[in-house]
Amino acid sequence: MNTDTIAAIATALSNAGIAIIRISGEKAVEVGDHVFRTPGGRKILRDVKSHTIHYGYIVNPSNENEVIDEVMVSVMKKPKSFTAEDTVEIHCHGGVLVVQKILELVCENGARLAGPGEFTKRAFLNGRIDLSRAEAVMDLIHSQNELSLKCSINQLQGNLYTKIKLLRDQLIYEIAFIESALDDPEHISLEGYPETLYQKIYEINNQINDLIATSTNGRLIKEGISTVILGKPNVGKSSLLNMLLGEDRAIVTDIAGTTRDVLRESVQINGIHLNIVDTAGIHDTQDMVEKIGVEKAKQYAEDADLILCVIDASQELDESDREIFSMINHFSTIDHKKSIIIFNKSDLEQKVEEEQILSDEMLCNSTLIYTSTKDGSGMKELCETIQKLFFEGMIESHGEPVITNLRHRKALTEAFESLELVLKSIEDHMPEDFYSIDLMSAYSSLGLIIGEEVEDDLMDEIFSKFCMGK
Numbered sequence: 001m002n003t004d005t006i007a008a009i010a011t012a013l014s015n016a017g018i019a020i021i022r023i024s025g026e027k028a029v030e031v032g033d034h035v036f037r038t039p040g041g042r043k044i045l046r047d048v049k050s051h052t053i054h055y056g057y058i059v060n061p062s063n064e065n066e067v068i069d070e071v072m073v074s075v076m077k078k079p080k081s082f083t084a085e086d087t088v089e090i091h092c093h094g095g096v097l098v099v100q101k102i103l104e105l106v107c108e109n110g111a112r113l114a115g116p117g118e119f120t121k122r123a124f125l126n127g128r129i130d131l132s133r134a135e136a137v138m139d140l141i142h143s144q145n146e147l148s149l150k151c152s153i154n155q156l157q158g159n160l161y162t163k164i165k166l167l168r169d170q171l172i173y174e175i176a177f178i179e180s181a182l183d184d185p186e187h188i189s190l191e192g193y194p195e196t197l198y199q200k201i202y203e204i205n206n207q208i209n210d211l212i213a214t215s216t217n218g219r220l221i222k223e224g225i226s227t228v229i230l231g232k233p234n235v236g237k238s239s240l241l242n243m244l245l246g247e248d249r250a251i252v253t254d255i256a257g258t259t260r261d262v263l264r265e266s267v268q269i270n271g272i273h274l275n276i277v278d279t280a281g282i283h284d285t286q287d288m289v290e291k292i293g294v295e296k297a298k299q300y301a302e303d304a305d306l307i308l309c310v311i312d313a314s315q316e317l318d319e320s321d322r323e324i325f326s327m328i329n330h331f332s333t334i335d336h337k338k339s340i341i342i343f344n345k346s347d348l349e350q351k352v353e354e355e356q357i358l359s360d361e362m363l364c365n366s367t368l369i370y371t372s373t374k375d376g377s378g379m380k381e382l383c384e385t386i387q388k389l390f391f392e393g394m395i396e397s398h399g400e401p402v403i404t405n406l407r408h409r410k411a412l413t414e415a416f417e418s419l420e421l422v423l424k425s426i427e428d429h430m431p432e433d434f435y436s437i438d439l440m441s442a443y444s445s446l447g448l449i450i451g452e453e454v455e456d457d458l459m460d461e462i463f464s465k466f467c468m469g470k
Contacts, residue, residue, distance in 0.1 A: 003026055004112060005024065005025030005026060005028050006024055006119070006122075007111035007113065007114060008114040008118075009022075010469035011094070013096060015095055022087065022089050022114075023087065024086070025111070026086065028087055029046050033046055036073050037064065045073065045088065050076055051080070052075055057070055058090065069098050070093070071092045073088060074088070075087075075088055076088075079128075082119065082120075084128040115464075116463065116467060117462075117463035121463040130158075131449070131451025132405075132449055132450050133156050133158060133161060136152050136156040139405075141470065144224060145268055145273040147221045147271055147272060148404070160401040160450075163211070165450065167204055171443045171446070174197060174435075174439055175439050178433070181432070182432065197426060198427075201419050205419045208416045208419070214402045214403050215408075220391075221391075221404055225273065225274050225306050225390060226303065226305045226306070228306070228307055229279060230279060230328075231281060231309060231311060232281045232282055232318070232324070233281030235281070236373045237279070240344065264276070270387045272390070274386070277300045279301075282298070305338065306338050306386065306389070306390075307338070308340050309325075311341065311342070311343060311344065314345045314348035314350065332365045338390070340366065340369060340385060346371060346372045347375055369382050407462075411448045412449070418439070422435050422442075
């Protein structure tokens with residue numbers, strides 16, 4: 001394990017009111033004392049109590065008359081710091097030049113520049129946090145919506161760690177029991193044990209499967225819902241996008257076919273992140289550019305998590321509408337894709353009925369909503385419907401773990417498959433030592449999530465994705 005002292009700028013490198021330079025390691029306090037002086041010119045950091053903050057100046061040790069900045073310096077002594085090492089943080093003014101100058105002085109006086117994520121890596125290596133909580137730090141920084149933020153905080157508080165640790169404890173108990181019984185059959189009997197083990201593993205695997213099942217919503221929480229707006233020309237697709245964004249980003253005219261290419265935007269709705277694609281109107285056209293736009297619209301619909309199909313309810317349905325309905329039916333049947341049919345222009349006389357859509361067009365799996373982008377009606381209902389379609393009940397999940405990390409899903413799937421092999425071995429009346437092999441495999445897979453079974457290359461890959469100073 002590295003024991004050298006590292007330093008980095010822990011805040012964004014830009015002109016700001018305050019910036020923080022973080023120092024961590026065996027010589028953190030010593031390095032701080034080299035560059036920090038009280039108003040009376042004293043070095044005090046090595047003598048102060050932990051978790052205290054001190055006013056003074058950063059000076060050039062080779063020329064103490066050269067004052068770099070007026071600062072506050074906090075001292076946190078091991079093991080009660082983020083890295084579980086001695087840590088000093090210099091809170092200085094946020095000018096780019098002054099921050100870089102202070103960091104240079106710190107590195108000239110005993111520290112080295114930290115790599116990306118090295119502070120968090122040290123926290124993990126020093127047992128301050130497990131690997132799942134380390135990854136939660138990065139997810140917290142990159143959270144784009146309230147649900148993502150909540151999931152990251154829950155994971156940072158150890159909810160996932162606690163769950164995985166409990167599952168591993170149950171598995172290792174069974175492994176130890178089997179090994180002990182095989183080593184000492186005179187005193188430990190395995191009679192009737194396969195039936196007992198079967199029920200225990202069945203219940204554990206159900207819990208693992210429940211965690212895996214959260215990963216679909218977990219991906220949507222973390223990355224956002226990929227949403228495509230479909231419809232024929234001039235039904236109000238771009239107006240709907242502008243209403244969701246709360247500003248005019250898409251060009252809106254009475255001329256059909258104004259949108260000829262896709263327009264990508266992101267929006268927050270009730271704490272949910274939508275990655276929206278507004279597409280060209282789907283219809284038969286001889287215009288080469290429009291044809292390309294129509295093909296792109298179909299491709300985005302195929303890849304989307306949610307389709308918002310806009311129809312002009314003041315006009316009779318035509319073949320273009322029916323082509324879109326057929327596409328939605330196909331995606332709903334094959335990919336179980338979620339869709340909302342939006343009856344736009346509801347402020348005008350209606351020429352399309354709900355029954356016609358649900359029965360004649362066979363869109364029974366779609367939700368229907370009336371809107372008017374002219375007066376804004378129906379937008380609240382649309383937002384609430386999107387939330388219910390994807391995350392109903394999750395906001396009140398009381399801290400239950402949600403899998404937002406692909407690495408975690410892979411490890412859980414491997415553990416689930418290993419335990420399925422245990423169940424199969426029991427059903428086939430295989431010898432008990434067969435159980436141990438697959439139980440241990442599941443135990444190891446779960447250990448990868450919290451870092452109790454991890455190789456250096458995986459660890460380096462994870463922490464390399466962190467920002468500098470964290």
